[in-house]
Amino acid sequence: MNEMVDLIEKEHMRLDLTEIHVGDNVRVYTKIFEGDKERIQVFEGVVIRKRGGNTRATFTVRKVSYGVGIEKTFPMHSPLIDKIEILTKSKIRRAKLYYLRDLKGKAAKLKEKRD
Amino acid sequence: MGIGLLGKKLGMTQIFDEHGNIIPVTVIKAGPNGIIQKKTVSKEGYNALQIGFDEIKKVNRVNKPLTGHFSKAKVAPMRFLKEFKVTPDDAEANDAGATISVEMFEPGEFVDVTGTSKGKGFAGVMKRHGFKGAPASHGSHEFFRHGGSIGANTFPAKVMKGKKMPGHMGAKRVTVQNLKIVDVRGDMNILMVEGAIPGPTNGYVMIKKAVKKS
Numbered sequence: 001m002n003e004m005v006d007l008i009e010k011e012h013m014r015l016d017l018t019e020i021h022v023g024d025n026v027r028v029y030t031k032i033f034e035g036d037k038e039r040i041q042v043f044e045g046v047v048i049r050k051r052g053g054n055t056r057a058t059f060t061v062r063k064v065s066y067g068v069g070i071e072k073t074f075p076m077h078s079p080l081i082d083k084i085e086i087l088t089k090s091k092i093r094r095a096k097l098y099y100l101r102d103l104k105g106k107a108a109k110l111k112e113k114r115d
Numbered sequence: 116m117g118i119g120l121l122g123k124k125l126g127m128t129q130i131f132d133e134h135g136n137i138i139p140v141t142v143i144k145a146g147p148n149g150i151i152q153k154k155t156v157s158k159e160g161y162n163a164l165q166i167g168f169d170e171i172k173k174v175n176r177v178n179k180p181l182t183g184h185f186s187k188a189k190v191a192p193m194r195f196l197k198e199f200k201v202t203p204d205d206a207e208a209n210d211a212g213a214t215i216s217v218e219m220f221e222p223g224e225f226v227d228v229t230g231t232s233k234g235k236g237f238a239g240v241m242k243r244h245g246f247k248g249a250p251a252s253h254g255s256h257e258f259f260r261h262g263g264s265i266g267a268n269t270f271p272a273k274v275m276k277g278k279k280m281p282g283h284m285g286a287k288r289v290t291v292q293n294l295k296i297v298d299v300r301g302d303m304n305i306l307m308v309e310g311a312i313p314g315p316t317n318g319y320v321m322i323k324k325a326v327k328k329s
Contacts (some may be wrong), residue, residue, distance in 0.1 A: 002125040002316070004305060005142045012130050031135075056129055080135035 009054035014077045020059060022047050022097060023090035023110055028061060028074060029082040040082055043072055046090070046110065048097040050076075062100060064108070069101060089113040118199045119323035120145045120215065121168035122306065124230065126316045130297070130307075140297050143228075143306045145322055146216040149190035153211045154198070162206040166215065167193030168319070188212045195319045218301045225325035227292045230314035234286030244279040289313040293325050 020026055027044045045063030048071070052058055057076040062069060074081060090110035100108050122145030129137050145168075152165040167185075171177055171192040177185070185192045188211040201209075209215075220226065240246040240262040248260045262281075266274050291312055298307040312320060 002142070004144065004303065005126045005128050007303075008130075008142060008305070008307070009128050033134075054128075055131075075131075075137060077131070078135055078137075079131050079133075 006054065009056070012055045012077060014079070014081075017076075017081060018084045018086060020047055020050075020084060020086060021089065022050055022095060023092035023113075025087040025090070026061060027085040027087060028072075029084070030074070031080045031082050044087075045070075045072075046097070046100070048100060049073075050095075052076075062097075064104075089115075117324055118164055118166070118201055118205055118209065118215065118219075119197075119321055120217065120219065120306075121148050121166060121195055121197055122146065122320050122322055123169065124312055124314055124316055124318050124320055125305075127311065138297060138309055139311070140307045140309055141294075141312045143308065143312070143320060143322065144304055145306045146304050147214045148216070149188070149193060150209055150211050150213045150215065151185060151188045151190055151193070151196065153206060153209065155206060156203070161200065162203055163198045163200045164206065164209055165196060165198045167196045169194040190214075197321055199323075216301065217299050217304055217306050220296055220299055220306060220322075220324075222296050222298055224296050225293050225328040226296060226308060227290055227323050227325050228294055228308065228312040228320050229288060229290040229323070230312060230318055230320040232285045232287055232289045232313045233315050235284040237282065238284035239281045240279060243281060243284045246279070293328060 024047045026047055027042055030041050030043070032039050032041050043061055045061040047059055048062045049060040050057065055077050058073050059076055060071050060073045062071045089112070091113045092110060122143045125142040125144050127139060127141050129139050132138050148166040148168050150164055151167050154161060154163040154165070156162055167190065171194055174192060177192040181192065190212060235242065239260050241248050241260050246262050249255055249258050251259060262279070265278055265280070294308040294310050294312070296306065297309050306322065314320060
């Protein structure tokens with residue numbers, strides 16, 4: 001990539017957010033605008049994918065809600081993200097946890113990593 | 116009409132606007148452009164300004180006639196030269212030897228960007244003209260990406276002129292109109308426009324004020 005483009009991308013990056021890793025159990029707080037009112041929505045789940053670089057990076061959070069798997073992809077540097085909370089970290093052996101989609105219940109649990 | 120700017124496509128990226136929406140932008144290195152020659156009605160028969168972009172660092176690579184052309188305006192030799200037809204007022208205001216920069220544009224304005232599109236080589240009708248091709252199943256064989264019939268037999272007994280057929284695609288002059296300027300960086304000589312522009316990365320482009328928006 002061109003250095004100049006790289007520089008512009010770096011300017012738009014958000015460095016204030018908590019750094020997350022694949023396998024983390026996270027709570028993502030996003031700002032939602034309804035008319036002129038603003039409220040915060042929370043999405044809690046496990047990070048199954050991180051992709052892209054600089055401002056183009058996104059991450060996907062998966063949760064199971066009433067037996068239905070739900071995945072939401074967030075732009076990592078979006079100004080709409082209020083904050084990210086890491087609840088637990090997991091021991092993982094893959095960069096992308098797509099295999100969780102095929103597992104249910106206890107089998108879909110990740111081993112917790114303790115420091 | 117009106118003076119434009121010459122530049123180079125640096126690539127595409129995306130940025131966030133104030134509402135948090137993602138905007139695809141093309142980053143263009145535009146200017147500083149030197150005005151190399153002023154053409155006037157009295158001398159050449161029309162008003163125009165010749166401007167140049169991309170300075171040639173190794174001066175010994177420039178041949179003698181061109182060196183003379185550049186030194187006449189007292190500007191450094193440049194690689195990419197273009198002429199813009201201007202109004203008499205514009206011609207009056209600009210002189211050979213002056214430089215123009217991205218600051219002639221402002222964020223929120225609309226521009227037309229002209230460049231040479233990426234060459235696609237000899238392309239078939241599906242890629243070149245968006246034909247549908249032939250059915251892939253129901254017994255068809257050896258006939259998938261063809262264009263079908265090209266005309267009737269006894270009458271008109273010829274293929275109509277302008278019939279869309281396979282052939283060379285791309286590598287021609289293309290203008291994309293009404294691109295919104297997202298950002299102007301005077302210190303870095305950078306212009307950011309919303310959307311894509313013709314040509315490959317590092318391809319030369321021409322930027323003008325939008326014809327349909329002024």
